[in-house]
Amino acid sequence: MASKRVTSFDVADLAGVSQSTVSRAFTPEAKVSKKTRQKVFAAATKLGYQPDAIARSLSTRHTNIIGIVMAHITSPFYPYVLDKFTQRLQEMGRQILLFNAAAGQDVDDILPLVLQYRVDGLIITSATISSEMADVLARDGTPVILFNRYVLGANCSAVCCDNVDGARKIADFLLDNGHKRPAYIAGDANTSTNIDREKGFGDRLRERGIIQWYHEQGEYTYQSGYDATLRLMQLAKPPDAIFCANDVMALGALDAARHALGLRVPEDLSIIGFDDIPAASWPSYMLTTIRQPVTRMIDATLDLLLERLDNPKVEPALKLIPGPLIQRNSTRVAETQT
Amino acid sequence: MASKRVTSFDVADLAGVSQSTVSRAFTPEAKVSKKTRQKVFAAATKLGYQPDAIARSLSTRHTNIIGIVMAHITSPFYPYVLDKFTQRLQEMGRQILLFNAAAGQDVDDILPLVLQYRVDGLIITSATISSEMADVLARDGTPVILFNRYVLGANCSAVCCDNVDGARKIADFLLDNGHKRPAYIAGDANTSTNIDREKGFGDRLRERGIIQWYHEQGEYTYQSGYDATLRLMQLAKPPDAIFCANDVMALGALDAARHALGLRVPEDLSIIGFDDIPAASWPSYMLTTIRQPVTRMIDATLDLLLERLDNPKVEPALKLIPGPLIQRNSTRVAETQT
DNA sequence: TTGAAAGCGATACCAT
């Protein structure tokens, strides 16, 4: 049987002070004499008292909770993101209410639920919201930061890896190393991430005189990268380099090339990814890729969030953080290069 | 400026009913006439009203929130666990408060924080609590279920893969296929998971007449599996089979064997893991392993949780769920076998 | 079926 909960009144009685004093004793910056605070704490520990965060939230009108909405939790890049976010947030003494945006589920639909819990702020990862919803949030003063997605013209901040820039670097790298027939395996078509990577890659290719290249549709999964590669390589004039919109697809591509097709990578085919997940550096793969600067992205997101937390009126900002190209052994290097 | 929050009073005014009625209208099982409920809903949507979960929690004395404490979030097996837990819990209309138990951090220390938020129940994954803490939780009626860990004699339920059984299967499989010098690469020494896998393996080996085998310390990470394998294979009489306490270490072991040592797997060395993470089935690895029956484990955990949720007095239970051996190509097969 | 009023457990303002 749930024994009746210990409240600040019980502590007050035992300590011989008023309930207000108990409350103050648990507020670090409140004016309470050292002696009384000690008395209160003594009584509190004796009773096993802990202030009730729910009651506190009701009266302070903030919960100290940050909502994190996340899609693709199992996609190799995101556990790291979640890990870092929760760590940092916990260090700041904040709680995390986690929402898993199931595949195909509209984030707009789950947001009302999140808001019922009066989260102080919201981080949305690898998913987007409509600009209508962004407006709703802006109206009631709940800061939202998009992580790795952005919505143009919407009333909310976003932090992304500079995907256009990264993809351009990839185009340059491939061309500089003598590749002639590049291909692109896309991620989910309507994600800003994919759009930007595709655009950066394509733009740069065009600027350097390549006017056509293969395009296969993937969906950010290992299997989709694997399958797309099979389709690509049975073309009459197969590509000599494949840029996959993320690392997991690139791993799938590599395995398809080597194990299903019997090709040598990088001698017969170069493969390049995007993210730099741990497996990218494993000897079986040694994948050339663009590293997403996760830590810096997290920092930027949290900065933006904190800023809006104490001033909800600051203008939404979009921060693009460039990532370096990590050269490993999945890409052929031109002889002229060292 | 955060416009004043819409409350049930505002809705009541607009709908021309009392505030209590608004409250009832939002309680599915409450007795409210169809007409008034419609009036209320109309007014609510017009004002953009959503009941405040915090205020509701304060008065109902339950939050509808389940706390999930999780360590090793980035370890390849756990994102799937988290994904499934959150999905299932959300389907049940519950929220998730997530706590990341940082490496080396004592769960007992963060639990008070979790409890301040009055979570209705608690799932602790890949981490443990002291039996004192379990008693505290039992006293205030908060159900806790340990996932993939257990504490003997503690006042709390647990769900685990049957690690002893799985490890015994591995010993049998290795011996049946003619291996003579097995080795074990351990996970974190004081986790029940590692203890049981080590015990099951060792016991079975002994039962079948093997009285000694190599033991290397790992820590459940790719790198530790890689390094331990290097140490193992430079022994005078190196093992002919390595059982790694989890899959990631086994992948490290495989890469070390093939790429650093130039060995053939499984011809020169068999490697076997535990978990069956996605990468285990990738062509580059094709790892033989024990599959953790994640879905069944999650189901069992949730069943236990729900059961205790509406009757906190039910006795703590320990559920052990066996996992099948998945045979792939990282293990040598005896000629006599087909 | 509906309304009035008493909690839920804190915070914060106003006195003292």
Place this chain on the structure above:
DNA sequence: ATGGTATCGCTTTCAA
């Protein structure tokens, strides 16, 4: 520095 009291936004008796 401390105590008294209104308040946060709901749920839940108790009457009507």
